[in-house]
Amino acid sequence: MNKNYDYVLVGAGFYCSIIAERIANDLGKKVLIVEKRNHIGGNCFSETNIETGIEFHKYGTHIFHTSNKKVWEYISNFTTFNSYYHQVLITYNSKVYQMPINLETINSFYNINLKPFEVDDFLEQEFKKESYTNPKNFEEQAINIIGRPLYDAFIKGYTIKQWGRDPKDLPASIIKRLPFRKNYSESYFFDTYQGIPTDGFTAIFDKLLASNNIDIQLNTDFFEIKEQLNSSATIIYSGSIDRLLDYRFGELDYRTLDFEFEVVNYEDFQGTSVMNYGNQKIPYTRIHEPKHLHPERTYNLDKTLIIKEYSKEANREEPYYPIGGEVNKSLYTKYLKEVKKVYPNLIIGGRLGDYKYYDMHHVIENALDTYNNLIKKGC
Numbered sequence: 001m002n003k004n005y006d007y008v009l010v011g012a013g014f015y016c017s018i019i020a021e022r023i024a025n026d027l028g029k030k031v032l033i034v035e036k037r038n039h040i041g042g043n044c045f046s047e048t049n050i051e052t053g054i055e056f057h058k059y060g061t062h063i064f065h066t067s068n069k070k071v072w073e074y075i076s077n078f079t080t081f082n083s084y085y086h087q088v089l090i091t092y093n094s095k096v097y098q099m100p101i102n103l104e105t106i107n108s109f110y111n112i113n114l115k116p117f118e119v120d121d122f123l124e125q126e127f128k129k130e131s132y133t134n135p136k137n138f139e140e141q142a143i144n145i146i147g148r149p150l151y152d153a154f155i156k157g158y159t160i161k162q163w164g165r166d167p168k169d170l171p172a173s174i175i176k177r178l179p180f181r182k183n184y185s186e187s188y189f190f191d192t193y194q195g196i197p198t199d200g201f202t203a204i205f206d207k208l209l210a211s212n213n214i215d216i217q218l219n220t221d222f223f224e225i226k227e228q229l230n231s232s233a234t235i236i237y238s239g240s241i242d243r244l245l246d247y248r249f250g251e252l253d254y255r256t257l258d259f260e261f262e263v264v265n266y267e268d269f270q271g272t273s274v275m276n277y278g279n280q281k282i283p284y285t286r287i288h289e290p291k292h293l294h295p296e297r298t299y300n301l302d303k304t305l306i307i308k309e310y311s312k313e314a315n316r317e318e319p320y321y322p323i324g325g326e327v328n329k330s331l332y333t334k335y336l337k338e339v340k341k342v343y344p345n346l347i348i349g350g351r352l353g354d355y356k357y358y359d360m361h362h363v364i365e366n367a368l369d370t371y372n373n374l375i376k377k378g379c
């Protein structure tokens, strides 16, 4: 290993790839990226299924969306986006409904024909049957917003599968604002810009990391090479914060996902990119059908790729979603304090480093801010 890098970046997801791009192209300095997986792109990695030629997102469907002009202008240097517009559907008791819950969901579920201005009065009748003055948990809070029947159908089973916990054991604060619409709007996001990269996500990373100033070492765990690095190098770390200190205060809680890939003999299996499943007895939370992410592409096949998603507790190898809550929050703060003492030359960030769920546009913004405010100024 060449020891003479001024900057060593851990992880080839958006956080480190963008900082690497800026250091290499704006500062003109050499950087090393170490990535423990066998590919760049982090959780946004996309690849092609050999049997069908369909491009898919290995770690779950990713839709780019932002209203941040700075982020949009930056990322548009590396890709164009197609016109994909995200909509989510949910199957409950073998019938398909729109999500988040909107007027179509309510009318179809109750087999009625409400107008938007009649929704409040209708739900008022539901609240008379069950509502809570001081909601103590997620379930009571959700029932206060949409009533028991809609909660049981569309929120309860899905939440239990997704978080592995009874909503009665989750804090009410998680859903202060349950997405819920009294009109027929079916767009999942309301951002100014959205779409899927025309050539896929991995092509963005190929361009971000194309500079000769960037060396990438795949299949390499940072902790296995850390002692060989130049001791004055600035480390930019986007792995788990608890791993950085060898879990000395205990482990932060995460959920992770398992994906089951299958090629089925239909031109179109479910007519949409993501179908949620509300019934608790169906073990998967969602089925992804990635061909729908690229309506501009012609696949010409009587086969399609489907991916079933299962949620489970994370092991140390594959943490995905931070679970949060007060205990995890204070554990994270304890780690952060200690990291600053133990690693004075280290910048930590990204979804694992900050122990926070971030959408891609948040991570891109954070990475650009880190570069502009810390690295470029030599802090």
Ligand SMILES: Cc1cc2nc3c(=O)[nH]c(=O)nc-3n(C[C@H](O)[C@H](O)[C@H](O)COP(=O)(O)OP(=O)(O)OC[C@H]3O[C@@H](n4cnc5c(N)ncnc54)[C@H](O)[C@@H]3O)c2cc1C
Residues within 6 Å of the ligand: 010, 011, 012, 013, 014, 015, 016, 034, 035, 036, 037, 041, 042, 043, 044, 059, 060, 061, 062, 063, 064, 065, 220, 221, 222, 223, 238, 239, 240, 257, 320, 321, 349, 350, 351, 352, 358, 359, 360, 361, 363
């Ligand atoms: C299922 C799912 C769906 C999502 N859908 C969307 C969506 O639709 N829209 C959206 O905007 N966002 C979505 N996101 C969020 C998006 O994935 C993240 O915002 C983004 O990936 C975060 O980038 P990052 O660089 O922080 O982390 P990551 O992409 O996770 O990159 C971190 C990298 O660090 C590597 N690493 C960790 N530890 C080490 C180590 N010790 N040594 C070497 N390498 C290491 C990891 O292997 C990983 O490649 C989704 C996330 C998930 C889990």
